[in-house]
Amino acid sequence: MTWWSKVRTAFTREAQLTSPEELLAAQRALRTQSGVAVTRDTALRHSAVWACLRLRADLVSTMPVDVYRRVNGIQVQVPTPPVLVTPGGETVGIQEWLYSTQVDLDRAGNAFGLITERSGVVGPDGRGLPGRIELLSLGDVAVRAKGAQITKYVVAGKEHDPWDVWHEKQFTVAGLPMGLSPVAYAAWSIEESLNAQKFAREWFGGGAVPLAELKNTAKTINKAEAKIAKDNFRAAVQTGDLFVHGVDWEYKPIQAVAQQSAFIEAREFGLTDIARFFGCPADMIDAAVSTGSITYASITQRNLQFLIMNLGPAVSRRETALSRGLTPGPRYVKLNRSALLAMDPEARARTIQTRIASRTLAPSEARALEDLPPFTPEQLAEFDVLFGAPRIQPTTATSSGAAS
Incomplete structure (x- = not known):
């Protein structure tokens, strides 16, 4: 039976899950005796994971x-509605709420909140729509x-019915x-990169491989003799003292150039691979890419590609969830994507x-886009002084004395 079949079989009867990673436990055990166990929390120690989560949550929120x-x-x-202004009460506004839930969605696939208040607006299930949602820690x-x-x-050990819990x-x-x-999907890549960091720390600390080689050139020694020689050598060098030996011992530092290069390569691979799992272009989190620098015609073009290819689907899913759970039909929620599509002043x-020239935007609307009020008569008069009053061209012949 495959790992996926085992997961499906487990759900034919009532089962309890404490984390999404448990669904993939049959595929691979994440915890190993000598390696780094990759979980939602330990993954945050990796700079690429943190950068991806921060970038996506910053923009959505x-x-x-x-x-x-x-x-x-x-x-x-x-x-x-108030629940989309201060969903967590007066102390938790919509930006903080969206940031926290987006981080949980991106790192764990789920976000949970306890519905502690309901509004007077009745939803499709006959209950009042949520008026306050207090977010829950994934571990609880x-x-x-x-x-x-x-x-x-x-x-936290207390049972709740599904309609009392917000679940995206x-x-x-x-x-x-x-x-x-x-994180469960990317565990192979993240574990490799975190283990590369662990190996590097132990390498330069002398824990992963020996920093030097102490060789007896005169005879073959047994384990007991080797231990005595090693202890004597360590006792001397740890205190900065001299190590005295005969002509039969040879001390040779081990060169680590090849291992250091391999470590750097593993780190660079980890950055780009993790960026793919978390839906962020590597260059947007300052990770090196194999093709060198990436050049775009404008910042708008770059942001547009990121919005369409990476962030847009997640934004659409959130709009659907917020519309279905927090607003009465036929109302619906839209996250204003134009906030992401920032343009340079000249392009804007x-x-x-x-x-305005194509008559798809009124001048007053253009002023509103710049957070400016409509022109006053005095301001319009300034344009007349600067550029001259608008001239009205005649459309028909004038008096009989005018030249044709």
Whole structure:
């Protein structure tokens, strides 16, 4: 039976999961006696993992949250409900809430929160929509499920019904009630890189391989004699003293150039490989790429590619989850992606000018995009002084005395 078959079989009866990594336990044991155990928390020690999580969470959490509904086929913005302004109460605003949940989604495939208050707006299930969601630590949550149906959430040992818990998930697989952790998928690569770091520390500290070789050139010695010689040598060199021996011992430092090069190569490979698992281009987290530097025509082009290829799907999933769980139909939530598509001032001015000329943007709307109020009559008069009053060209012949 394959590892995946074993996982599916386990869900034919009610089972309890404490973390998404347990779903992959049949594939590979992450904990080894001599290596580095890769978990959600230990993975954060790797700079590439931290950089990817920070970049994605920073961008998602700073996208403005807007709520809309369609009226006669036209998208109309409506007031944002309080739960999308301060979802965790007065002390936890939407930016912090989105940041925390995005980090959990990206590193564990799941984000959990306890619904402690409900609004007066009734949702599709007949209950009030959540009015306050207090986020939970991943380590405090276990899930009881039967097949693909979650029956109970266990939070710090206390059972809760599914409708009392906010649960977002990503990296899902058909038939399983939880999202999967990219750390579990990427454990092979991350473990290699973390073990490379561990090996380097032990190498330069003398723990991984001997820093030097002490050889008897006169005879073959047994283990007991070797231990005595090693202890005597260590006792001398650790205190900076001289090591005195006869003509039969030869001391030779071991060269570590090849091992150091291999370590550096492993580190560079780890950065780019981990970036792929966490959905971030390597160059955006300052990791070296094999093709050298990457050049784009503009920062807008670079951000657009990142939004479409990497971050966009995760943003769409979050919009769907927030719309379905926190707003009454037919309202829906949109995270303003234009906040990511920052342009340089010259490109932004050209874009706005083109849109005004093509009549897809009104001048007053262009002023609003720059957080400016509409022009006052006094400001318009300044343009007349500077550029002259607008001239009206005649469209027909004037009096009979005018030359044609």
